Amino acid sequence: MSNRLLLAGLAWIVAVATFGLAGCGSQQEHGSELFDLHCADCHEMPNPDLKKQPPKLEGLFRSKTLPSGAPATDDQVRKTILEGVGTMPAFDGRLSEADVHNLISYLHTLK
Amino acid sequence: MRWWKTIGLVLAAFFAGCQSQTKQYSLRGQVMAKDEAASEFTVKHDDIPGFMAAMTMPYKVKDPQAIKDVQPGDKITADVISVRGGQEYWLQSVRITDQSGRQTAKPAVKHALNVGDVAPDIPMVNQDGKQIHFSDFRGKSVLITFVYTRCPVPAFCPRLSSQFARIHEDLAKTPADYEKTHLLTISFDPKYDTAPILRKYGLAYLDNHAEGFGHWDFASSDPGDMRRIADAFGLEYFEGDNQISHSMDIVLLTPEGKIAKYWSTEWTAAELETALRQQAQSSNQHQGTRG
Numbered sequence: 001m002s003n004r005l006l007l008a009g010l011a012w013i014v015a016v017a018t019f020g021l022a023g024c025g026s027q028q029e030h031g032s033e034l035f036d037l038h039c040a041d042c043h044e045m046p047n048p049d050l051k052k053q054p055p056k057l058e059g060l061f062r063s064k065t066l067p068s069g070a071p072a073t074d075d076q077v078r079k080t081i082l083e084g085v086g087t088m089p090a091f092d093g094r095l096s097e098a099d100v101h102n103l104i105s106y107l108h109t110l111k
Numbered sequence: 112m113r114w115w116k117t118i119g120l121v122l123a124a125f126f127a128g129c130q131s132q133t134k135q136y137s138l139r140g141q142v143m144a145k146d147e148a149a150s151e152f153t154v155k156h157d158d159i160p161g162f163m164a165a166m167t168m169p170y171k172v173k174d175p176q177a178i179k180d181v182q183p184g185d186k187i188t189a190d191v192i193s194v195r196g197g198q199e200y201w202l203q204s205v206r207i208t209d210q211s212g213r214q215t216a217k218p219a220v221k222h223a224l225n226v227g228d229v230a231p232d233i234p235m236v237n238q239d240g241k242q243i244h245f246s247d248f249r250g251k252s253v254l255i256t257f258v259y260t261r262c263p264v265p266a267f268c269p270r271l272s273s274q275f276a277r278i279h280e281d282l283a284k285t286p287a288d289y290e291k292t293h294l295l296t297i298s299f300d301p302k303y304d305t306a307p308i309l310r311k312y313g314l315a316y317l318d319n320h321a322e323g324f325g326h327w328d329f330a331s332s333d334p335g336d337m338r339r340i341a342d343a344f345g346l347e348y349f350e351g352d353n354q355i356s357h358s359m360d361i362v363l364l365t366p367e368g369k370i371a372k373y374w375s376t377e378w379t380a381a382e383l384e385t386a387l388r389q390q391a392q393s394s395n396q397h398q399g400t401r402g
Contacts, residue, residue, distance in 0.1 A: 041197060041265055042263075042269070045265070047270075049265070049266070049270045049274065051272070051276045051277070051316060087269060087273075087315045089260060089261045089263050089268075092261070093303075094261070094263075094353040
């Protein structure tokens, strides 16, 4: 009986871990798609026509501060995405709360 | 070992291809005008998901045979090729689907006001919350463009504002021209682009030098007045899901408030700056002659 319980418990843990990771992957995958759609054109492409070259976002969360000098926290990045900063446009109204969450999840993967 | 090298090369090529970010979209529409010298069609097209809402706008065409074969009024399908994040785009694989409209096509962009007409005195509110009119700038040559601050397409509004910033900085080096010229950026998005938003946006392009607003205003008007401005200058814009598709237009006004010139796609900051300076200087000369 205890073995059965142990097996059931292990199966549950494996299932949760598997689905949990899959969910995490899809969040980041969606974040990656959003990044390509909304961010990459400026942050990944040097554009001599722009007044200021937007910074690359690799390692964004490795530093203590964002390129703007604000703390490199999820809340600050969320604020930056929604309100814009400097010449970066605001995405308020164009991204849902889930979109912003997934985008930030993806930004965390950029090492 | 060779097998792994081959796989590596294929993967490298695949990822290199991804990084070039060439995007392709399907276009369906009617050619409203053709400029053979500029290799350009102006196309009134359906919605192009992921690239552009339904609107009328010019596209470069690289196939000389297509430029020769297609006539204004033809309905076409084509691929829009967009590279470097939309910094460059053109039509490819153009196919005529219907020639019956060849005789009925009319010019795509009609400016209600012609060169020489006086700009309408429609009220706007600037970045300081102050009401302004085109007539407030009499005595100065005025370069006007149209953007919205949330525009995320680097080849559109960010480019226009960046180039205006360069013109502003250059003019500041020549006080005589600086005093006789003015820049005006008008928003397509009056609901979002209120005075505080316009101020924040303007400061970003003025390197936080607020005194620059004395030479470069950022303004919006109420939605009805914005339509009147658009109709006067022949602007096209369509509000979508929190995004605005719009034509890229620049207008130069004489110191008397008359329209001196229009630009749409083919311009450089240097060309605009030269035209603005020349307009101001020629007006100074006229004043000198009269005086």
